[in-house]
Amino acid sequence: MSPVLIATLRVLAAVGLMLLNGVVLIYMLRKVLGHLHVRLGPTELGPAGMFQTLADVVKLLTKEDPTPGMVDRVLYFLAPLIVFVPSLAAYAALPFSSSIIAADLDAGLLFTFAILSLVTLGIFAAGWASYNKWSLLGAMRSIAQQVTYEVPLLLAALPPVMIAGSMNLADIVRAQQGSVWFIVPCFPAFLFFLVAGLIEANQTPFDMSEAESELVAGFATEYASMKFGLLFLSEFSNTFVFSALMVTLFFGGWTLPFVPDALLSGVGGAVVFMIKTYLVIAVLMWVRGTLPRVRIDQLLSLGWKVLLPATLVWIVITGLAVKLGPALIGGVS
Amino acid sequence: MTDTYTLVAFGVLALVSVASAVGMLTARNVVHAAYCLLAVSIAAAGLFALLEARYLALMQVLVYAGAVAILNLFTIMITLRRREDAVRPRDFSWPGLALAVTFFAAVAVAVAGGVLVPGVEPDVFPGVREFGERLFEIEGWVLPFEIASLVLTAALVGAVWWSREEGER
Numbered sequence: 001m002s003p004v005l006i007a008t009l010r011v012l013a014a015v016g017l018m019l020l021n022g023v024v025l026i027y028m029l030r031k032v033l034g035h036l037h038v039r040l041g042p043t044e045l046g047p048a049g050m051f052q053t054l055a056d057v058v059k060l061l062t063k064e065d066p067t068p069g070m071v072d073r074v075l076y077f078l079a080p081l082i083v084f085v086p087s088l089a090a091y092a093a094l095p096f097s098s099s100i101i102a103a104d105l106d107a108g109l110l111f112t113f114a115i116l117s118l119v120t121l122g123i124f125a126a127g128w129a130s131y132n133k134w135s136l137l138g139a140m141r142s143i144a145q146q147v148t149y150e151v152p153l154l155l156a157a158l159p160p161v162m163i164a165g166s167m168n169l170a171d172i173v174r175a176q177q178g179s180v181w182f183i184v185p186c187f188p189a190f191l192f193f194l195v196a197g198l199i200e201a202n203q204t205p206f207d208m209s210e211a212e213s214e215l216v217a218g219f220a221t222e223y224a225s226m227k228f229g230l231l232f233l234s235e236f237s238n239t240f241v242f243s244a245l246m247v248t249l250f251f252g253g254w255t256l257p258f259v260p261d262a263l264l265s266g267v268g269g270a271v272v273f274m275i276k277t278y279l280v281i282a283v284l285m286w287v288r289g290t291l292p293r294v295r296i297d298q299l300l301s302l303g304w305k306v307l308l309p310a311t312l313v314w315i316v317i318t319g320l321a322v323k324l325g326p327a328l329i330g331g332v333s
Numbered sequence: 334m335t336d337t338y339t340l341v342a343f344g345v346l347a348l349v350s351v352a353s354a355v356g357m358l359t360a361r362n363v364v365h366a367a368y369c370l371l372a373v374s375i376a377a378a379g380l381f382a383l384l385e386a387r388y389l390a391l392m393q394v395l396v397y398a399g400a401v402a403i404l405n406l407f408t409i410m411i412t413l414r415r416r417e418d419a420v421r422p423r424d425f426s427w428p429g430l431a432l433a434v435t436f437f438a439a440v441a442v443a444v445a446g447g448v449l450v451p452g453v454e455p456d457v458f459p460g461v462r463e464f465g466e467r468l469f470e471i472e473g474w475v476l477p478f479e480i481a482s483l484v485l486t487a488a489l490v491g492a493v494w495w496s497r498e499e500g501e502r
Contacts, residue, residue, distance in 0.1 A: 004338060075368065106461035110391055117399035121371060124406050128364055131416065143407055150399075167461070 010102045014091040018237045025236040025281065027053045032282060036289035057229075065225035068131065075129035080223070080230035082122030087234035089115045090241045095170040097254040097269025108169040109161065112245060113154055116200065119238065120146040126231065127219035138219040141296055142202075148303035149199045155311035156192035159185075159318040160249045169245075173253030177261060183250040186318065190250045192311050199299070201242040202235060203284055243280040244273070251276055343383055350376035362420050363409055371402045385458040 027042075027050065034041025042049030067076065092115075093108030095101045105111050120142055127139020160182040161167055164175035176182055183190050220231050247253060253276075254269030255261070294302075350373050357369035378393035413419055459467075468474050 072362075072364075074365070078368075105387070107388065107391055110395065114391055114395035114399060117395065117403070118375075121368075121398075121402055121406070124410075125368065136416075140410055143403060143410065146403055147407060 079126035086118040130222035153196035
């Protein structure tokens with residue numbers, strides 16, 4: 001096969017995964033949040049309401065798509081694309097298993113963060129182009145969040161990188177294969193990553209840019225039909241990518257303890273990876289269903305005054321342990 | 334075969350970057366200009382990637398497309414008081430024109446007088462790993478790197494100090 005054909009098929013696979021993930025996550029969100037709120041969620045259509053989401057997709061596709069009169073036309077139409085394309089590109093470096101990975105990049109972790117930081121630019125475009133106070137407020141918050149949490153997120157991901165000695169996501173998983181999962185030696189970093197990631201993925205205790213009780217739907221207020229669909233698809237996809245990164249960095253990726261590696265090298269590993277990722281997403285939804293939304297000023301001061309110094313301190317500790325640990329253990333024995 | 338694809342990709346990226354650069358200069362709306370600049374930096378990242386300079390491409394996206402573009406929008410956002418202020422009138426000034434003509438003449442003379450040496454592609458492209466090893470080896474660039482990080486830390490501390498209220502200093 002020609003390299004271009006292979007590349008196209010890989011992109012299409014990522015699009016398929018993204019669409020499927022959107023459908024699954026909407027259903028999961030309704031069911032998980034429903035049961036957390038002691039109600040049933042969708043029940044009517046299909047077994048356990050499973051086809052409700054499909055009906056919603058059809059609804060979204062066939063809805064009328066009005067364009068408000070005062071919008072900034074170019075940016076208004078470009079914004080869903082600026083949001084969607086980076087979300088799609090973020091799948092490239094995720095190692096679903098040691099053989100299933102779209103692009104095995106040396107700096108895969110850095111690539112994923114670099115690409116995901118572009119999503120905010122699309123959100124700002126959406127909010128600014130909409131000519132609506134709520135949209136603009138949502139966009140402003142989203143930029144402020146990005147400026148605040150980009151650094152702690154990267155710093156929180158560094159301890160596993162330091163222990164594994166690589167930014168290649170597949171190598172980070174391989175480093176956890178023989179030893180323990182990195183959540184054990186890097187537990188504080190895991191907590192920092194969880195908080196910063198919830199903010200970057202715009203998840204509920206911190207979804208300031210679309211806080212529906214204050215801002216209608218934030219940056220997405222003026223969008224309808226499939227343009228809104230793209231914005232939301234990318235949001236669900238970012239949740240997936242963030243959870244997948246968490247599985248890769250802290251929960252051993254496609255590996256399982258006590259299971260020989262030969263069993264998990266191909267599709268089996270990908271299945272394990274997906275199950276772990278959706279377990280992490282379920283935990284995120286649990287957080288979402290439990291905690292109330294914070295205020296934007298609390299969010300920003302948490303980022304600058306707590307998370308940033310804490311991640312730096314933890315990096316120093318990890319660095320000392322990585323460099324001095326072998327020497328100390330060698331000295332004792 | 335691959336050469337054709339590379340050429341097509343280069344053509345598209347070059348066109349996008351030149352068109353966005355022109356768009357950035359001619360846009361009267363500062364927000365549009367900021368997004369044109371974003372397109373230029375992403376196209377530049379694509380050009381780096383075509384040259385197999387993956388690390389530079391990544392840095393281009395992370396620093397220019399990510400951080401600098403965000404900072405531009407942040408500044409625009411906190412300095413605009415009304416949305417209409419984003420559209421700037423086209424000011425004409427003779428000194429500006431003179432500066433532009435001088436600069437263009439200088440660049441034109443330099444380009445016309447210079448000889449472009451065709452580049453030679455290495456057999457093996459150094460990857461991120463080789464780059465990192467070169468950067469951090471003792472005889473390499475580790476000392477300038479550390480000095481740069483010290484300067485940045487000093488700037489950060491200074492910025493925090495300056496941004497405090499008068500009474501807190």
